[in-house]
Amino acid sequence: MKLLKKIFGDENQKKLKEAQKIVETINGLEESIKNLDDSALAEKTNEFKSRLEKGESLDDILPEAFAVIRETAWRTLGQRHYDVQLIGGMMLHWGHIAEMRTGEGKTLVSTLPTYLNALEGKGVHVVTVNDYLARRDAQWMGQVFAFHGLSIGVINDQNQSFLYDAGHQEVDEERDELGSFKVFYEFLKPSSRKSCYEADITYGTNNQFGFDYLRDHTAQNKNTVVQRGHHYVVIDEVDSILIDEARVPLILSTAADNAEGLYTAMNTIAGSMTEGPDYEIDEKLRAVSISDQGIVKAEKALKIKNIYTQENIKLVHHLETALKAKAIFQKDRDYVVQNNEVLIVDQFTGRLQEGRRYSDGLHQALEAKERVPIQQESKTLASITYQNYFKFYEKISGMTGTGKTSEEEFQKVYGLDVYVIPTHRPIARIDQTDLIYQNEEAKFKAIAQKVKEKQDKGQPVLIGTVSVEKNELLSAFLKQAGVKHQALNAKNHESEGEIIAQAGKPGSVVIATNMAGRGVDIKLGGNPCTPEEEQEVKDLGGLFVLGTERHDARRIDDQLRGRAGRQGDVGETQFYVSLDDPIMKIFGGDRIKGIVTSLGLKDDEAIQNKMISRQLENAQEKVEGFHFDGRKAILDYDNVLSYQRDTVYERRQNILMEDPETLKEIESNIMTVSDDFSERISKKKEELTEEQYTNALRQIALYVTDQLWMQHLQVMDYTRQSVNLRAYGQRDPLVEYKKEGLRLYQEMGTMFTNKVAELLAHVEIQKVTNTSESEEKDTPNFSKNDSVQIIKDGEVRQVKKKKLQTYLDAGWQERK
16 A cells, blocks of 8 residues: 555655645735625625626635635634635545545534535535534534524424524623533524525535435425425534434334234233344344243243244244344343333444334334333334435535545445545644453443543543443442542433533543534533633643543544544553453454463453453444444445335326326326226316316325325335345345335335326315415325225225215225
């Protein structure tokens, strides 16, 4: 690799040199831009828009636009972009990932490409990792954009969306001082979701953008569609969003049929089973396999002869799910119980995933295990992976403090290159070698002792844990040692930004699950603080960051280390690990244990061994590779659905928007289904006005599309599970899935035409008065509440319940 770099040159350096030339041009414009008054500076936006309309490109106006935003940020925020921040902004505009160290001002960097691309008027989306950061960034950076007359929207959960309100100068100074962690709601005006998407710039989380896309494609009325396209996106903490969360697809669900109260019974059976004789756990795959003895035990408890018959096969699924809930999913690590509800904990951020539920009955199994009310199982209405959602954008870019180690995945999946941006000041942080202990208890005692020492001398300490459970366990050890501290975990995350912002105060000790409080700067001395307070903490050695175990991914460890030593500050980091840590158990193997044992260590003794630390990093690489394969497998399977989804959704949007060509094509197809249907539809068309007929056709086509797509997703899910068995017959499961998927998709196309024809031929048009418009509209009446299906000689019809007896008398039968 070094030889290749010598021959061809370092790509990162080449790109930085190219950007540096433009930085010099921007710096050359600084004096002339400074001399503009506020109105002339604001008018520059109209000038840029005019130049774009006349044919200039964004790259043509980039130097001047960046110089304008630099000056605007200084006038509104009191912050001036450094040269390295200008380089970061260019990388984002060019559609790359900018790796910038923690504390280098990524939020300010994002204003540059966001403003530049918003000038095209097609909308820019800025994605953050949580709702709090979306609100914070919009009200903090919003003043830069509002100065130029650009509108800013914020989408949070479904009940909350805001537009930036530029008034309230009475709190402007306070916002400039505390805006990095405090949200000033005076600047956020509640607004409709649609208005927020119509704004020039829209802030929100990946969840909100993704679910709004799914909701738009299941909307029944074109007025409820909120998104307006996918032009340009800037993703903050891009590794967290595009990699860590990519293993969980977005699923929009609706209530499914009741599972006949099996969850409680299966929980009891799972509780009676023992690991080893009855079932085995695969920790890497997070899966359970039931032994023959376990099957016999289950069959006896259920009083059935064979659990693997066609009618009993779903019992196997429920039993395996109950065992997973018992043996693999741990309370306060994978989920918490609050207000009689099971809430998922995001393993990467430690935050609660409110509104998210595990699918396939797993959530219900956990509810049975924890003896809380069991909610109805759901079925998938629509789904998409983050990988395929973000591919809709014409241009993607992202920022992170740790992207280079995952560059291969960014390139393969998203076609994104990672460029490392130099720091504004040299790094002064000291990263100590790991301390390795025999067991977890010895490790936690040593941590408590170390933290006590640091607190006694006044040095601030930030401790990173991997779960809520470990957080609370360590908190108990610290209390025992007499260490005053604050715990940040999924149970109190609403105020985490303000707590993290003060983690640099003298004597402060904060325990945080993983990267809780990510996105908020830790300033030495606290925020705000005097220069004397800042210097006092620097003299003590700066922030001491302590990791309680190595994470699956090196990036997460690097992110934790990055909390110390921001902007060239002094700081120190150290990881405490034990042989009981999951990564050591799964991938460290007996080799490391053998080395430690041979050294004859006592329980309370630690070793610092670079070879063992390297072994740990090798183990992390293996886990990263394993997770990459898992994400790639999800993507490979979702890619099969992706083409089908795009085609179905495109047709559905055309139907929703009453596209004449699409409706004409559907009508043409349904007329070929049968002479009887064709005759009935033609007659109906003559009886109705054109508007009535088109409205009926549109609503029926939407209804059938949604029903068939929902069924298709369910069948494809079953198919995906079943094709894995074909590997035993030396057949590639993915190839088999593609074959089955194509066949099922073609069948769905035929069924769509037949079903629309059948419903349109037999449905009755019912007049509904719209009181708000005082006009009558005609809608087809085929809801499940007031209609039934009947069958005669193979022909199926949908009729009103009140007319059912007439049909029964004529020899028809009700279809159950």
